[in-house]
Amino acid sequence: MEFNLQTKPKAPVVTPETIYDVLIVGGGPAGLNAALYAKRKGLSVGILAERLGGQVLDTSSVENYLGFPSETGEGLMKKFQAHVEELKVPVKEHLQITGIETGRIKKIHTNIGEVFQAKAVILATGSKPRMLNVPGEKEFLGRGVAYCAICDGPLFAGMDVIVAGGGNSAVEAAIDLAKIANHVALVHRSQFRADQILVDQLRKKENVSIHLNTQIQSVEGEGLVSHINALDKESEEVVKIPGNGLFVEIGYLPNSGVFEDLVKQNGRGEIGVNARCETSQAGIFAAGDVTDMPYKQIVISAGEGAKAALTANEYINTLKEEE
Amino acid sequence: MTFLNEEIKKQLEEVFEPMKKEVIVALFATKEMCETCEDTKSFMAEMSGINEKIKLEVYDLKDDAELAETLQVKRAPAIVLLGEGRKDYGIQFNGLPGGHEINSFISGLLEVSGSGEKLPEVFAERVAKIDKPIDIKVFVTLGCPHCPGAVSKAHKLALENLNVRAEMIEAQTFSELSDQYNVSGVPKIVINGTEELVGDQPLEMFLDAIERL
Numbered sequence: 001m002e003f004n005l006q007t008k009p010k011a012p013v014v015t016p017e018t019i020y021d022v023l024i025v026g027g028g029p030a031g032l033n034a035a036l037y038a039k040r041k042g043l044s045v046g047i048l049a050e051r052l053g054g055q056v057l058d059t060s061s062v063e064n065y066l067g068f069p070s071e072t073g074e075g076l077m078k079k080f081q082a083h084v085e086e087l088k089v090p091v092k093e094h095l096q097i098t099g100i101e102t103g104r105i106k107k108i109h110t111n112i113g114e115v116f117q118a119k120a121v122i123l124a125t126g127s128k129p130r131m132l133n134v135p136g137e138k139e140f141l142g143r144g145v146a147y148c149a150i151c152d153g154p155l156f157a158g159m160d161v162i163v164a165g166g167g168n169s170a171v172e173a174a175i176d177l178a179k180i181a182n183h184v185a186l187v188h189r190s191q192f193r194a195d196q197i198l199v200d201q202l203r204k205k206e207n208v209s210i211h212l213n214t215q216i217q218s219v220e221g222e223g224l225v226s227h228i229n230a231l232d233k234e235s236e237e238v239v240k241i242p243g244n245g246l247f248v249e250i251g252y253l254p255n256s257g258v259f260e261d262l263v264k265q266n267g268r269g270e271i272g273v274n275a276r277c278e279t280s281q282a283g284i285f286a287a288g289d290v291t292d293m294p295y296k297q298i299v300i301s302a303g304e305g306a307k308a309a310l311t312a313n314e315y316i317n318t319l320k321e322e323e
Numbered sequence: 324m325t326f327l328n329e330e331i332k333k334q335l336e337e338v339f340e341p342m343k344k345e346v347i348v349a350l351f352a353t354k355e356m357c358e359t360c361e362d363t364k365s366f367m368a369e370m371s372g373i374n375e376k377i378k379l380e381v382y383d384l385k386d387d388a389e390l391a392e393t394l395q396v397k398r399a400p401a402i403v404l405l406g407e408g409r410k411d412y413g414i415q416f417n418g419l420p421g422g423h424e425i426n427s428f429i430s431g432l433l434e435v436s437g438s439g440e441k442l443p444e445v446f447a448e449r450v451a452k453i454d455k456p457i458d459i460k461v462f463v464t465l466g467c468p469h470c471p472g473a474v475s476k477a478h479k480l481a482l483e484n485l486n487v488r489a490e491m492i493e494a495q496t497f498s499e500l501s502d503q504y505n506v507s508g509v510p511k512i513v514i515n516g517t518e519e520l521v522g523d524q525p526l527e528m529f530l531d532a533i534e535r536l
Contacts, residue, residue: 001326001362004423004468007334051523057468074468094472096525111525112443142508142521151467152508154495224505245507 028054418493
């Protein structure tokens, strides 16, 4: 039996009374690394987060973070957190941002009613799973349609499941599910985007079928999912793929809705940043999956977080010179 | 069988440090067909050995049927956390709270012992206004990192308002109940058998659902 103990940060909490140099919104790799860099620069810094660790916690294994050949998502995040904790960065968890007021002192409004204040803000709110947007998907949410393989996989032990997607997340989910499910069908609208090393692992699994160039059209069933209908683009025929579970792993959407009027975003809702992680709003920086930087990877988000903190540091220094 | 290694034990000692009052861990087991009852007993014995404020009491679902009924325990293994003066807040765990769920169990112990975090004012008023019986079931799996958050929020509501009862249900141990509620994604939150939420929803979503009833 395993115990995934999550100890609360020992650092003090972020308080509404304090005006921080930098407040970081988000507790994933970008947010945590931004905190590390900002703190080391001597800034007063705090983290506001729904949950420390972010999306990486949903990843069963991480094998592409330099220095950590094989680590669980949770294990890696615990190491990140412990590192930041050593520097006693205050944290406030279990809250959601409802809006940010700009000005010399930025005011961060939250769903818990408290308003936090900082001279600079780093947005590192990450992303959430993208939906297929096909008929049946919403209706069967929690009735077969799932977005977290490590959470919901065990509920499909011995059953047939379908994984939608062709990137690393999808292939990893299919590999994990193959261990517990009777059969896994991986369905993807084009060719694999996943790392070759993962695709090779998947192809070795005996209870996995791979359907590339196949577009999911609808999720079907009565009460619970029983199959999907998909268009085989080569034969141009609609095929019926049976499965009680459909795990959607087709990428991510940025958690940027609440910042719509605050900073410029691209058509996908990603916050526009330049090479220095500056947004369209002075004193507001952004890093990680919520931004328009290409390639959503843990190592890239962490790096972007560092950049955002260093730029925020320069911004704070300029403010101090003006004073 | 021991569950907790020295490292986790040491961490737990620190985690339980802020406990203010005694908490009774009333564990209900059964002799019939229970795969995880013995494990749950051993695990709880280890937990209660870590801090003297955690008092373990082991009951049998059949032999102690009267108490089970009073505490509204219907399954085994089930754990009820009782506060000072054996006060029942309606905080229950059905199934072994291992894996990620150790976190909701810890937070339950701290809350019932009186060392929990204060509910933000925006919610406190709405919670105080709940005036009808509310039963919240939170279905979880032990490998789910979002689940303890949902369980703790439900438990917090139960702690703050005695009209609210909240139980964690480990979906694989109680698969029949999970099937009854069509659980195929966790956390799945079912309120009074009708309102359903999927995912670790913010507290206002719980309150919205309760207010819709």
